Amino acid sequence: MSNCSLCDSVGGFWLLEKNGWRVVRAQEENYPAFYRVISNSHMAEWSELSPEARAAGMDLVVGVEEVLRAQLQPRKINLASLGNVVPHLHWHIIARFEWDSHFPAPVWGPPLRPAPLAQLQAIETQLAALDVAIVQRLA
Amino acid sequence: MSNCSLCDSVGGFWLLEKNGWRVVRAQEENYPAFYRVISNSHMAEWSELSPEARAAGMDLVVGVEEVLRAQLQPRKINLASLGNVVPHLHWHIIARFEWDSHFPAPVWGPPLRPAPLAQLQAIETQLAALDVAIVQRLA
Numbered sequence: 001m002s003n004c005s006l007c008d009s010v011g012g013f014w015l016l017e018k019n020g021w022r023v024v025r026a027q028e029e030n031y032p033a034f035y036r037v038i039s040n041s042h043m044a045e046w047s048e049l050s051p052e053a054r055a056a057g058m059d060l061v062v063g064v065e066e067v068l069r070a071q072l073q074p075r076k077i078n079l080a081s082l083g084n085v086v087p088h089l090h091w092h093i094i095a096r097f098e099w100d101s102h103f104p105a106p107v108w109g110p111p112l113r114p115a116p117l118a119q120l121q122a123i124e125t126q127l128a129a130l131d132v133a134i135v136q137r138l139a
Numbered sequence: 140m141s142n143c144s145l146c147d148s149v150g151g152f153w154l155l156e157k158n159g160w161r162v163v164r165a166q167e168e169n170y171p172a173f174y175r176v177i178s179n180s181h182m183a184e185w186s187e188l189s190p191e192a193r194a195a196g197m198d199l200v201v202g203v204e205e206v207l208r209a210q211l212q213p214r215k216i217n218l219a220s221l222g223n224v225v226p227h228l229h230w231h232i233i234a235r236f237e238w239d240s241h242f243p244a245p246v247w248g249p250p251l252r253p254a255p256l257a258q259l260q261a262i263e264t265q266l267a268a269l270d271v272a273i274v275q276r277l278a
Contacts, residue, residue, distance in 0.1 A: 045216055047204040058197065065186040076226060077184055080219035084235055084243035087215060096223055104223035108245035 006088040007042050015131055016139050019056035023064060023138060025131060026092070030115040031107060032123045033072055033095035033130065035064045044087040061091045063138045068095045071130055072123065075103065095123075145227040146181050154270055155278050158195035162203060162277060164270060165231070169254040170246060171262045172211055172234035172269065174203045183226040200230045202277045207234045210269055211262065214242065234262075 002008055012024030012035075020041065026034040037060045043049060049057070065077050074095035081091050096103055099119050101111040141147055151163030151174075159180065165173040176199045182188060188196070204216050213234035220230050235242055238258050240250040 045204065045208060046218060047201045047208065047216070054197070054201070055194075058193070062186045062193070065184065069184065069186065076221075076223050077186075078219070078221045078223070079185060080217070080221070080245075082215075082217045082219070082245055084215050084217070084245070106219075106221055106223070106245065106247035109248040 002042070004042055004088050005086055006038055006090060011038050011090065012036055013131070016135050018060065018138060020053060021057045021060050023060055023134065025127070030101050030111075030120065031094060032120060032127055033068055033074070035068070035093045035134070037061050037064065037091040037093065039089035043089050044083060046081055046089060049089070057089075057091065060138055061093055064093045064134055067130065067133045067137050068093065071126065071133060078106065141181070143181055143227050144225055145177055145229060150177050150229065151175055152270070155274050157199060157277060159192060160196045160199050162199055162273065164266070169240050169250075169259065170233060171259060171266055172207055172213070174207075174232045174273070176200050176203065176230040176232065178228035182228050183222060185220055185228060188228070196228075196230065199277055200232055203232045203273055206269065206272045206276050207232065210265065210272060217245065 010024055012026045015023045022038050022040060024036050026036050028034045037057055068074060068077060072095050075098050076096045078094040078096055094107060099116050101113055101115040102109060105112060149163055151165045154162045161177050161179060163175050165175050167173045176196055207213060207216060211234050214237050215235045217233040217235055218230060233246060238255050240252055240254040241248060244251060
């Protein structure tokens with residue numbers, strides 16, 4: 001055990017691995033359409049990677065974003081690489097909707113409203129197809 | 140006027156323009172070492188850009204990150220492209236420190252502590268040199 005949660009565990013629902021990165025669905029409460037692109041190697045900062053490793057990771061981020069946009073027509077996609085708590089490179093790709101619990105604020109602040117169950121369930125019924133489309137697009 | 144604040148204004152302290160993107164210092168309270176890489180064209184989503192336009196923008200993001208790491212030795216760099224309020228592509232590049240008002244939380248939530256004046260001022264005295272180093276690195 002390395003004391004890093006992204007070295008010791010997958011970090012979500014595993015979808016695929018490619019070019020030193022893995023793609024997982026984050027399984028975050030109230031945000032079903034939330035994916036992560038996680039470096040296999042324990043690096044903290046994006047600029048520590050080689051240009052080739054960055055391009056490989058960003059290709060996956062863009063691919064996930066494209067599938068989310070095509071399948072869900074979200075109001076906005078949010079991308080972020082933070083890593084303050086877990087300093088192991090990972091990109092968040094989050095489909096945002098006007099009805100979601102934080103919109104238009106970032107997901108990391110206090111919620112502005114309860115997440116409406118009907119809309120969440122409508123997304124959840126599409127998750128299997130979404131996961132498959134991401135694997136098909138990126139694998 | 141276009142009704143978009145990033146079409147109608149620079150969006151910060153202007154540093155340089157390159158390949159369809161501009162680099163500004165964000166001038167956010169309590170976060171002196173906070174820069175933005177802003178698309179000149181009014182596009183909402185990262186995956187709407189051509190691969191060449193994305194690469195040009197990401198080169199600037201990485202360059203700003205490299206300068207921040209070299210000059211300030213931050214605890215972490217945070218990168219994000221959100222745009223829920225202003226759907227005009229812009230990347231946030233934020234140097235994070237253990238002493239800052241939100242660390243280790245993202246900067247968009249409630250502060251965990253007041254930002255300590257001495258440390259803020261120590262960063263502020265370096266801003267001119269930081270701005271120059273960014274322009275030298277990227278121009």
